[in-house]
Amino acid sequence: MDLLLIRPDPGNERFGLGPFFRVEPLGLEYVAAAARARGFRPAIIDERFHRWRWAWLARTRVPVVGISCMHALEYDRVLDLARAIRRVSPRTFIVVGGHAAAAHAAPLESDDIDAVCMDDGEIVFPALLDAMSRKQDPATVPGLRVRAGSGWIATPAPAERPGLDEVPAPARDLVAAYRNRYHCLLFKPVWLVETARGCPYRCTFCSVWSLYDRSFRERSIDAVVEDMAQAGENIFIVDDLFWHHPERSLALARALIRKGVRKRWLLVQTRTDLVCRHADLLEAWRPLAQDFDIFFGLEAPSDAGLGRLSKDATIMESVEAARIARSMRYGVTGNFVIDPDWDEDNFRELWAFVAAHELGRAGYTILTPLPGTDLHRDHAALRRDEPWFKYDMHHLLWEPRLGARRFFELYAETWRRSILNLSGEKRWTDWARQVHPTQIPYLMRVLRRTQRMMRAEAYLAEHDDDAPRRDGASRSIQRPAASATTLPSMPRETTSTPASPRAAAAASAATAPAAPGSPASPER
Numbered sequence: 001m002d003l004l005l006i007r008p009d010p011g012n013e014r015f016g017l018g019p020f021f022r023v024e025p026l027g028l029e030y031v032a033a034a035a036r037a038r039g040f041r042p043a044i045i046d047e048r049f050h051r052w053r054w055a056w057l058a059r060t061r062v063p064v065v066g067i068s069c070m071h072a073l074e075y076d077r078v079l080d081l082a083r084a085i086r087r088v089s090p091r092t093f094i095v096v097g098g099h100a101a102a103a104h105a106a107p108l109e110s111d112d113i114d115a116v117c118m119d120d121g122e123i124v125f126p127a128l129l130d131a132m133s134r135k136q137d138p139a140t141v142p143g144l145r146v147r148a149g150s151g152w153i154a155t156p157a158p159a160e161r162p163g164l165d166e167v168p169a170p171a172r173d174l175v176a177a178y179r180n181r182y183h184c185l186l187f188k189p190v191w192l193v194e195t196a197r198g199c200p201y202r203c204t205f206c207s208v209w210s211l212y213d214r215s216f217r218e219r220s221i222d223a224v225v226e227d228m229a230q231a232g233e234n235i236f237i238v239d240d241l242f243w244h245h246p247e248r249s250l251a252l253a254r255a256l257i258r259k260g261v262r263k264r265w266l267l268v269q270t271r272t273d274l275v276c277r278h279a280d281l282l283e284a285w286r287p288l289a290q291d292f293d294i295f296f297g298l299e300a301p302s303d304a305g306l307g308r309l310s311k312d313a314t315i316m317e318s319v320e321a322a323r324i325a326r327s328m329r330y331g332v333t334g335n336f337v338i339d340p341d342w343d344e345d346n347f348r349e350l351w352a353f354v355a356a357h358e359l360g361r362a363g364y365t366i367l368t369p370l371p372g373t374d375l376h377r378d379h380a381a382l383r384r385d386e387p388w389f390k391y392d393m394h395h396l397l398w399e400p401r402l403g404a405r406r407f408f409e410l411y412a413e414t415w416r417r418s419i420l421n422l423s424g425e426k427r428w429t430d431w432a433r434q435v436h437p438t439q440i441p442y443l444m445r446v447l448r449r450t451q452r453m454m455r456a457e458a459y460l461a462e463h464d465d466d467a468p469r470r471d472g473a474s475r476s477i478q479r480p481a482a483s484a485t486t487l488p489s490m491p492r493e494t495t496s497t498p499a500s501p502r503a504a505a506a507a508s509a510a511t512a513p514a515a516p517g518s519p520a521s522p523e524r
Contacts, residue, residue: 002040002129004062005032008081009047010074014462015394015453019446022048023236024182026192027098027121028068029170034122037168040129044174047081049181058088063132065089066117066125068098072371072391075100075107082112093132095144097121103207103372105145107388109152119143119158122167161212164197164219169227184236185293186435186443187265191231195224195252196239201271203297204310205337207372208240216244225255233264235289242268243285246278253284263289272296272321273313279324286328294325296334298362301353305346309337319357333361338411340367340400347410351417360419365393366411394453396463408459415453422447 007025010018025046032042065085069078078101082094096108097117105116115138117124124143131141139146142158172191175182184190196219198212219227228235243249266289275282275294286292296318300306303315322332336350354362368391369376376382381398390397400407419426428447432440452458 001043001060001062002133003032003035003042003064003066003125004060005042005044005066005068006081007044007046007048007068008074008077010071011077011389015392015459019449021184022182023184023190024172024175024178024192025068026170026194026238028066029172029174030167031066031097031121031125032171032174033168034126035129036171038126038130040126042171042174044171046175046178049178052084054084054088057085061089062092064093064095064125064129066095066097066121069096069101069108070098072100072104072107073389075388078108079110079112082110086112093138095125095128097124099207099211100371103211103370104376107371109145109147111147114138114147116145117143118145118154120161123158123162161215161217164194164217165223169223169230183442184234184267186431186439187234188439188442189232190234190236192236192238193224193227193231194238195219196241196244199240200244201241201312202310203299204308204375205367205370205373207370210372210374216241218245218248221248221252221255224252225259225261228256228261228263229259235263235265236267237269240269241274242270243274243278243281244270246281249278249281250284253281253288256288261288265289265291265293267293267295269295269297271313272298272317275321275324276317282325282328282330286330291331292329293331293333296321296332298334298359299337301336301350305339308339315353322357322359331361332359333363334359335363335365337367338364338414340396340398340407342407343401344406344410347414350414354417360417360425362418364411364414364418366396368393368397390462394459404463405456405460408456408463412454412456412459420447420450421454422451 005025005028007028025044028044032044035042067078067081069075078096082096085092085094093114094112095115095117096113098121101108101116102118105118108116115128119142124141128138128141128144131138138144139148139153139155142156144155145152146155180189182189182191196216198214198216199206199209200214200216202209202214275296282294297311298318299309299311301315306313306315325332336354338350339346354360369379369382370391379398383397386395386397389395396404396407402410415421416424418424422428428444431443431447435443
């Protein structure tokens with residue numbers, strides 16, 4: 001094994017819909033595939049389902065370890081993990097990559113980390129492995145920040161961002177041991193597919209467009225068709241902006257139909273204004289799945305609110321997009337961003353809008369200035385000494401206009417009006433009827449965890465408490481006895497052939513996870 005890639009356990013899921021989403025590390029699968037194509041032997045560990053065997057790591061002496069850092073809330077966890085790896089394998093070269101790492105590398109510039117990947121991992125990691133195999137200085141590899149002497153230096157950016165088809169199909173076989181653990185909502189197991197990367201829009205809360213300079217790259221239709229055909233019955237397409245190019249999107253739908261591709265469930269993310277302009281896309285895509293959900297970035301219940309977020313869309317487009325989607329039997333979900341500067345009338349406006357347009361499946365996140373955005377750089381009231389685990393979009397990072405207690409009372413009431421409230425219109429028995437009996441215990445565990453989002457006291461308990469908790473923040477890694485755990489079986493690779501059936505990314509890991517408010521943090 002030449003390269004060990006690790007998807008860390010973020011450790012912070014006390015609030016939000018994280019329990020509903022456990023998705024594969026698609027970005028790491030693409031990095032692994034690119035490394036294989038250059039003759040290297042990669043492996044992937046998904047720490048969410050894995051307990052460490054430190055003695056194995058010490059014996060293996062893997063030359064390079066890559067750790068994904070998808071979100072700002074994971075910085076401390078990634079540092080803990082790097083520190084533990086350094087302790088048992090001092091000579092290993094440790095690299096951190098992923099959306100949060102590339103967007104804001106400063107928190108990761110630690111003595112326990114050797115480099116931070118600042119560009120597409122599928123390009124940077126193979127080049128790094130090549131350089132190290134030839135005993136060359138990692139500082140010669142483009143797309144990195146490298147620890148050098150008493151400080152950190154940036155290497156030149158790659159000459160250009162390559163086409164997505166230049167990367168081999170994702171090495172999904174490396175996560176086969178975890179496959180049945182990956183799920184979205186009520187669907188299990190779930191596969192991730194990427195058809196495009198980037199976003200040309202400019203929402204103030206999102207770090208995707210700034211990381212990619214508002215660029216948008218697409219995979220070829222043939223590559224996407226092959227990937228979709230080989231993936232399983234439940235697919236989350238992790239593009240930050242699906243259906244962006246209408247002609248290509250129509251051609252892709254037709255190619256999938258010709259191939260005979262039809263899935264049990266599909267989930268895509270897109271914009272309301274795009275759907276309003278191109279309803280024909282929805283008509284063309286609907287035959288491709290029995291159940292088909294669309295996640296919209298709804299963001300605000302008024303045009304003024306959308307304007308403050310630079311959404312470049314209108315409320316009427318939100319209403320019309322939901323109507324169009326429902327008329328073709330799509331499931332409609334999305335997210336609203338709750339601004340700490342709201343007053344009570346803003347909350348009531350949101351409740352009225354959700355009720356009037358039957359948007360009870362939507363989620364709600366607190367406006368969070370993510371590192372890498374102008375909002376984070378320029379926000380005058382942001383408490384910059386808050387611990388990273390509070391960047392989960394369910395904690396306050398500056399004092400709200402209404403005061404913390406009243407804000408959280410109204411925020412909890414907002415969640416109580418969602419379908420997740422087991423004391424509301426949809427009871428647990430209604431949920432249970434939607435899944436196979438064998439999945440009911442899992443469903444009940446997830447739903448029980450979501451109920452704390454409806455209790456103001458649960459938020460207030462952490463508002464002034466910065467101490468990491470075992471189930472609420474990054475936890476320190478203790479070195480366990482080697483006999484206590486097992487590793488997933490490692491593939492015995494003897495050739496450079498990439499696996500047949502990559503997000504950060506997502507964002508989001510990945511090279512670009514979804515923006516705040518996305519249904520999951522796609523592992524890209």
